Amino acid sequence: MFAAIKESSIEVWDHRDLLEQLTLRDIKLRYKQAAMGFMWAVFMPCLIVLSGLIIRYAMARLSGTTLVRADIANIAVKGVGWAFFVGALGFATASLVGNSNLVTKIYFPREVLPLSSVAAQSFDTAIGLVTLVVILPFLGVVGHVSMLWVPLLLVLLVLFTTAASLFLSCANLFFRDVKYIVQIVLMFGIFFTPIFFEPSMLGTRGAHLAMLNPLTGILEGMRLSIVNGHNLMYPLTTLVHGVETPVWEPWELVYSAVCAVGGMIGATAMFRKLQPLFAEFI
């Protein structure tokens, strides 16, 4: 298995110029002949934040509280992360089948196709992040030392997304149903991932269940370290109806990291093993 990963890394590194060109192609194509141009990069996160606000507004009204600026900041931070995950998977799943003319005719390490989809999405998300950095101070977010966790969390997010992209693009090549499954899962996934809500709102048991989603640790970690200034080394609890409910537990981060790195190893090994069959089965 590790021989496969080594071989894969070497070949992709040798073809880094190809990765760059394919990423550039994907980015250019997204904005060529598109009237909104780079506005598209912030449009999707904005929409997510807006939907979140409507839900949070309804929840606040029901419980007799009001929406505060920190709520908007929370949703904005997690919304950008989620938009990255959805966008990257959407493009990456179709990346092998969509480039079948290349896959059947020219040899190159096929990993570069899903990787370039993730890279192109990273570019979009970078624009979203810059926008976020500009907006957050207006939402009452101030600098914290805990923000040092953010780079690690971003790396984990990219790793986890890349692992899922490798796995799904390969699965979709053999079974075209995968594309539809991914579409549905991504559509409803926002309700299974704490974007519009916090795990603690589900009670202790619900919070622990929500933490089983590897994205929970990453996205909640981003929110807590950026908006709340919480150091992720320590657990955090809150009182919900007088009951002490977990908001953050440090093992979430370890769990997400294991999922991201393990997923990356497993997906790369699988991709390598099946790659010789691609041209024949596509």
Add this chain to the structure above:
Amino acid sequence: MTDIAVEIDSLWKKFRRGERQDSLRDLIPAAVRRTLRGPRPSEELREDDFWALRDVSFAVERGTALGIIGHNGAGKSTLLKILTRLLQPTSGSYVTRGRIGALIEVTAGFHQDLTGRENVFLNGAILGMRKADIAKRFDAIVEFSGIGEFIDTPVKRYSSGMNARLGFSIAAHLEPEILIVDEVLSVGDYTFQGKCIRWMQNVLKNGTTVIFVSHNMDAVLALCNSAILLNHGRVAAQGELATVVSEYYKTGGHWAPKVMDNPTVTTISFSSNLGRDIVVPPGEQLTFAHTFTAAETIDLTPGFFIRRGDRMVTDTSYARMLGHPLRLRAGETTTLRWSLSMNLPAGIYEVGCHIEDLKGGYHDYSNRACVVTVGDDPRVKGDSYVGLKLEEGCID
């Protein structure tokens, strides 16, 4: 010891006819069925499997050119796809020593919305070139393609010829050690094709090993040192160029009219004055005698044609030449004499004949009644041999 660049040892490749399971819904019942019946031995052919390659072996010496020829479906492309790592052989092994560059579907990496310039960098990278190398060769690529000022126009506005020329030019600047070429020399107009052939000759001169797949026997004869003929996945002939090419013509599925059920006219003989399988210098004067007999009185227009590969060189018939049909009485035998000069470039030509009556029924035909190999006149080049002479002392 000779230096072998590509060595293939007993390569077999199996394909499945018909649909594979492409969705999970089909896979699950199939998997259940397989488990119930137990696994099958993998080397055994199922009824819907077929061999695309059967026991193919050959070696190519460094710096030489091998032509792979064969009719459609013979397994040529499968073989190339294995050599370029796109497919895995079912069994057998191969070794390639050196960096491989493939000229197969040279425009596959193009994206229609990108400009020519952007596509040069994209396609170059897909073919395995480094960015710095592409930048260094960029001007040469554009120059070779003849795209000129249109290089910053999106490729979707290009004509198909421009598309192919640009694609070929990128691939032509790969500078591999082993070059695999699949039927791409037929892109572009006459001038560009000539450019491609000259480029190939240059590549060969520089010591590159070439594997060349083509249906164009002229190109194979002009460029290759040896050849392999594939037929239904097997090596049907191998070795000396002219022999393999002539074998290709023999196995060829040429035009064949449907001969009537009870023909009344039959050919007795058809031969040139020098024989039926001859080698002549260009410009040679030949006479072909076609003798046939009729069982009943009939009006005929016997035909005569010369073919080179898939190309018709000359095609005519008695009535077209003389303006009236030939009347043959019952039991009568006659001989037609077709005479001509072989004003043709070097190559292998097949001479054929057929006997057609005025109602359009075919009594007899032969695609290869004679085979004429025309030799080379090294003093002149070109598409036709016109018997050009230069008179001495004519300079005013």
